[in-house]
Amino acid sequence: PGFEQTLILKCASRADVAAGLRSNLGHLLRCGAVIRSVDNLGERRLPLNMRAPVGDKPLVGHYFLVHFESPPGVKDRLRPLQRLDPFMIRGHVCDKTEADWVRPCSTGEQCKFGEKDKPNFEQAYAVKRGYRHY
């Protein structure tokens, strides 16, 4: 099945980023992946405090999006290889079945937007107030 990986690499220099990309794509190939494409999303300021597996806390990262195909279980095989990678900040893998999500209203199901789920809410959940006679 198809997967996509958001690879965030440390930005030291162009050569380091290239070396990091080469090593991370090598990890994928070692796990039996067939790499389809690599998209460069550019250098961005990291939105949250990320701790790299090896090294200090960087402030800027170089984002790549890797599309590949591999047998299932690639995440478990990739984890030990990424653990000691000196170039990577994050490299989470996601499968492409997320794109198959379909809105319930597009399949003909009646959308319940604007309708009350519990029309008799006040009658059903009213709390009796007053003194109890006992």
Add this chain to the structure above:
Amino acid sequence: MLRCRLVLTAVGRGKLGLSTGAAPAGQTDPDMPLADMPDPYKKPIKKCVLCRQDVPLDYKNARLLSQFVSPYTGRIYGRHITGLCQPMQERVAELVKKSQKFGYMSQNIKETFFLSDPALFRNPLSGPSVAAPASKSSKPSTSSTESEKDGN
């Protein structure tokens, strides 16, 4: 003297050019209302903003997902604030969590360069509702090579 009443059958009436009493084409009974007429009392289907515009959601589209997140705490607004239908609200929440995990969005804040985005709903912390041009806000920022450097 015999009196006989002439009773014409439907076939006979048809031959003489009279109305046969049969229903018009596509209808069983001529006295009943038309079967293929649309219900004039049917209410129009109301949809939330995302369903109406058929906006494609993606975890990489941090700009679109940040519109449903508080700028102060980074928390996802509830359905009574966003005005989304339940499946879309769950989907947005799921994608925000995924985006945060993958490193596209922050968990505690909203990016400063997203603050000037048009509001899709009335923010509880701001003033009166902001009329948002739906076409502009529904335009997703695709994963392009834009570099998001420090917005300050």
